[in-house]
Amino acid sequence: MKINWKVRLKHKPFLLGAFVLLLLLVQQIGALVGYDTTIYNERVTELFNTVLAFLVLVGVVVDPTTEGTSDSEQALKYEKPKDDK
Known part of the structure; x- marks a missing residue:
């Protein structure tokens, strides 16, 4: 598995996802x-954790080689993952 960490660490959604993941891990x-990490009450804490989990999902799943949260035009045309071999 090859990951371009220089690009990924400059991508704001990825950084947000990584930060939120860190918050969730500290809470766990x-x-x-x-x-006791309860914010206000258990319902609010559960909602907060759900929002944080969604932010992690968005930050991790995003294509860091494009601006914003969209995939590149090339990636949108793929029928299956590109084989780099």
Whole structure:
């Protein structure tokens, strides 16, 4: 698996997803060691976690080689993943 980290780390949606993932991990680790991470009440915390999970999904799934959150014109034409071999 080859990943161009220089490009990925300059892509704002990816950075947002990575930051939010870090927040979720800190929250999970806090819960494991007994630290209460409830924001306001459990319902609000669950909604907050759902929003964070969606932001992680968007940030990780986005094509970092294009501007914004769209795929490139070339990638839109693929019927299956491109074989680089």
